Amino acid sequence: MHRLPPLRLLSVFETVQLAGSAKAAAGELNVSMSAISQALKQLEDHVGVALIDRGTRPASLTEAGRILLMAVTENRERLTGALDDIHALDDPMGTTITLACTIGFATYWLMPRLEAFYLDHPDLAIHVQTTSREVPRLGPGTDIALRYGGGHWDDGDVTLLFRERVEPVCAPAYLSRIEAAAGSLAASFLIHVATDDRRWISWADYLARTDQRAAGSAKGLRFSNYVQATQSALSGHGVMLGWRSITGDQVSKGLLVPTGLPPLQPENAYHAVLSHRSRKTETAEVVVNWFRAAAEADMYAPSPSAPSRT
Structure with a gap:
């Protein structure tokens, strides 16, 4: 042993x-x-x-x-779930909801919206569990999981939050490289994310599906997660495939800009999954409905204009 x-x-x-x-x-x-x-x-x-x-x-x-x-993460999640179950014994009104999601989703979509949630629901609290799993588990003590996929899960009630949108984005100062190359990626460094999840669109997938060419892809930058990749793009190091869930807020603030190249809409989408084992179903439904409304509001927000080619 x-x-x-x-x-x-x-x-x-x-x-x-x-x-x-x-x-x-x-x-x-x-x-x-x-x-x-x-x-x-x-x-x-x-x-x-x-x-x-x-x-x-x-x-x-x-x-x-x-x-x-993977072993460390799974055991931490189990321990956290057990502690949440213990704390739930002292929370008979169910005012604290435990939510699991990926690190990238928590950093770039969830956290920026929590302040507005608490303004609307000051009596509730959300405990966020981040995980390296692409499909966060609904372990013991976890009430909601925010997942990217087809929505066909049987461990909870599934609610569609929003469809994804994928398009090349970069820092405003980096856009000159694309413009100098007549709107192509030929002179650009591409920022890659290494993942075994086939649901995520890679640069190879994007280039094939949009009939684009990128001589710079071979000398691009490679990272192990989308948080690192986004920081690299924000720092002006290259062009990344921007996912609405990760770079959407940066684009709306002008910190990143679309390059004007074709966007893609994956078949998969983001969903909220309310655990069948949750002891706080009514409160969890309030949280899910608020997130769904927030996502719908994002859809109708003004979209940034594509860069001019003139």
Whole structure:
């Protein structure tokens, strides 16, 4: 029987992956970069294999690292769910709702809307569980999961929130590269996101479906999640495939702009799934209905104009 690594090392390992880099994790944990590096090395020594491929830029997880991260994430979610169930014993009115979603969705769609939710419902509270899973689980203690997919799940009542929209976007200052190339991607760096989820549209998918060409794709930037990719685009490092759920608010604020290239609408969409096991169905329905109304309001907001080619 293998001895488990210290929980401190596992926590550092997960924080690095969620934060997107060792530097960001050091800031979150308020420790030095050397402390982060030392903790990761101690964890690898304990496990006996490399967990991080340091030969890639940015560094990525090895297969062993992905297996361990999944185990750490699943067990944290189970523990969080158990604690939520315990706290629910002291919440007979059901005023706290636990919601699970991906890190990118929480960062770029959910969090910017929570302030408005609390203004409308000051008596309610939402506890957000973020997960690296593309389809967040409805584990014990979780009332709602916000998921991207076809909507065919049997573990809860499914409500459509909004359809996705995918189009190339970049920082306003970077747009000159596209304009100089007569509206093509030939001179651009493409920002890629590595994912095993086939529902997500990659640059290869987009280029094939829109009959576009991009000589810059081979020298593009590659990241392990959409949070990192979005930050890279905001910093003016290249063009990313902007998903409404992730870059929609940045586009509406003018921080990112559409390049004028054709948009795509995936078959899948974002849904709210209210758990069949929830003990707070009535309150959870209030939350779901508010999110659905907020998403509908976004649909009718004025869309930014495509860049001029003149």
